[in-house]
Amino acid sequence: MGFDAEWLDLRAPADDRARDADLLQRAIAYAGSGVRMLDLGCGTGSTVRAFAAAGAESLDWCLLDNDPALLDLARRHHPEAEVRICDLSDLDAVPLTDVKMVTASAVFDLVSEDWVIRLIDRLARHRIALYAALSYNGVMRWSPEDQDDAAVTERFNHHQCGNKGFGSALGPEAATRMTSLLAARGYDVFSAPSPWVLEPSEAPLQDALLSGIAGAAHEAGFDDAAGWAARRRDAIGHARAEIGHMDVLALPGGG
Helix, strand or coil: CCCCCHHHHHHHHHHHHCCCHHHHHHHHHHCCCCCEEEECCCCHHHHHHHHHHHHCCCEEEEEEEECCCHHHHHHHHCHHHHHHCCCCHHHHHHHCCEEEEEEECCCCCEEHHHHHHHHHHHHHHCCCCCEEEEEEEEEEECCCCCCCCCHHHHHHHHCCCCCCCCCCCCCCHHHHHHHHHHHHCCCCEEECCCCCCCCCHHHHHHHHHHHHHHHHHHHCCCCCHHHHHHHHHHHHHHEEEEEEEEEEECCCCCC
């Protein structure tokens, strides 16, 4: 699992708009101030920026990622945070001492159910909250429509369940399975949709998204993925896209 900084920068405005504001405020209210926060797969620090933009103050952030180049950017953007390189597939190496909340953005749809179970079992033992934003939920809607939209979505969703470095990924089922697993461990779980809504003015993001979706659909067996992407590119100047995501907040029972 890995992303380049250019892609993360390109998607950042869509991510910021998509996050459910009420769920983020609930997470901030639970965290309070001055507490230890641990962000998994931090990239360049988008979760930290989202909390700060929503009014969170004086949080003690520790940022984890396995990409040194992204960590260098995270360190530059957030010099007050502790930044660590960490192989997230080794959950025993994830430092939870004194952590009040674990956060992640666009991560949980890429990991396996076994990985999630092992993580939340650790969190439950220490009564640590979890805020997991922007997990893809399998929904893609395009306007104007194309005859192959449904087939591409179906093949892309199948591809999302492949191994991204953590075993077979939860893919579109991530939020649903997380909610069930967390509730079974006594958490109070809240969720909200956080879809990307992309307008024609966001052509560069739409273009990059089409490349990724078409490539994955082709790998998953859709032979005319390139033709679909070409038709979609021809329509970008007046196209609108909705890419579904879910945000999940889990607080220790009674929280």
